[in-house]
Amino acid sequence: MGARTDVALAVAGLHKKFTKRHKPPVVAVDHISVEVAYGKIVGLLGPNGAGKTTTIKCILGLMEPDGGEISVCGYDARRQRAAAMSRVAAVLEGARNIYWRLSVWENLEYFAGLNGIGGRDGALYFQQLLQRFGLEDKKDTTVLELSQGNKQKVAVACALAKRTPLVFLDEPTLGLDVETSYQLRQAIKDMVRDEGRTIVISSHDMAVVQDVCERVVIMANGRIIADDQVQNLLALFRTREYLVKLARDLTREGQEIIQEQFPQAVITSDGHDPSVRVQLINGQDIYRLIDVMRQANADIASITQEEPDLEKAFVELVRKERANGNG
Ligand SMILES: Nc1ncnc2c1ncn2[C@@H]1O[C@H](COP(=O)(O)OP(=O)(O)OP(=O)(O)O)[C@@H](O)[C@H]1O
Ligand SMILES: [Mg+2]
Secondary structure, three states, X not given: OOOOOOOOEEEEEEEEEEOOOOOOOEEEEEEEEEEEOOOOEEEEEOOOOOOHHHHHHHHOOOXXXXXXXXXXXXXEOOOOHHHHHOOEEEEOOOOOOOOOOOEHHHHHHHHHHHOOOOHHHHHHHHHHHHHHOOOHHHOOOEHHXXXXXXXXXXXXXXXXXXXXXXEEEEOOOOOOOHHHHHHHHHHHHHHHHHHOOEEEEEOOOHHHHHHHOOEEEEEEOOEEEEEEEHXXXXXXXXXXXXXXXXXXXXXXXHHHHHHHHOOOOEXXXXXXXXXXXXXXXXXXXXXXXXXXXXXXXXXXXXXXEOOOOHHHHHHHHHHHHHHOOOO
16 A cells, blocks of 8 residues: 555554463454545544554554554655654543643643644644633643643643644543533534544544544444444434333233234333333334324323434444454
8 A cells, every 4th residue: 555645544454463471362453444534523433442542552653563554644654654643643541641740831832842833823823722622711720730621621732732634532521521521522623624634533422423523433353343424324223213102101901902012112101201112113113003002092192213323323333243253
């Protein structure tokens, strides 16, 4: 593979295994190939141990892969290492690698400075970042004195301050409260929109991924098991699950009638939000469902189709992968 100039990231056949004496080797990354176009936010998902962090570390040159090609903004990560590495920044899981004894501003100056960003332009940009992250009044505060959420925001801001076209954020919203997580997500989306940055976010928080990313890559057992637009993945898992809310409890007889006709139905009828949840195989079954409800003397308050979410799709994909005997 020649270095790819048309995409922010190109990975081909990347593999990495860990060997320990007297133990079978762990294949952390199993020949994966993936490309990320400029100006996109891509989610990297996968259960614990899927190989996400190992993949990111290999791309960042923090870990030596066993093989495969990596190109960052057109530069080969091995043969043109310096050029490639100056175009990518990252915040890695756990390691909030900022200096706690320096102020927020000093951290920005330091990390951006490593990439040659500074001077008046730099200062203007840092000011903008602080604004986006709601950290203006913390500018001169020592990181040590900041709350966990603000430390995390500073770590992300420092990665972004390097102004690299490609940024990796490994679990950026871990442990953040709802408002802070929302603010961080908004800031990330705005930056991609305004500056055409390319961001790869790994997260276990599906709501975050569904909100921020257009496309997701799902890993399991070191392999990529899905790579698609979020919308397509959701469509794939659009089940015909219906929720029938009832105005009052069902009689015992009514429950039996429903259960007999729809053995899979989950009936809740204990005086508290009575409902029937049922999966219908084909669209016509909705008429049969209504007929059966009438027979059961059910007082229907509403019928809604359950919307799939990314979490359900994810769980289903990983379950299938495991059922296929992988992992
Ligand atoms: N330095 C290491 N030495 C040995 N094994 C490792 C090392 N780093 C990772 N592994 C193993 O490689 C596999 C992939 O780990 P990795 O950290 O990449 O997963 P992950 O997808 O980031 O998981 P998580 O969601 O928990 O962060 C796991 O089986 C892990 O135990
Ligand atoms: Mg990880």
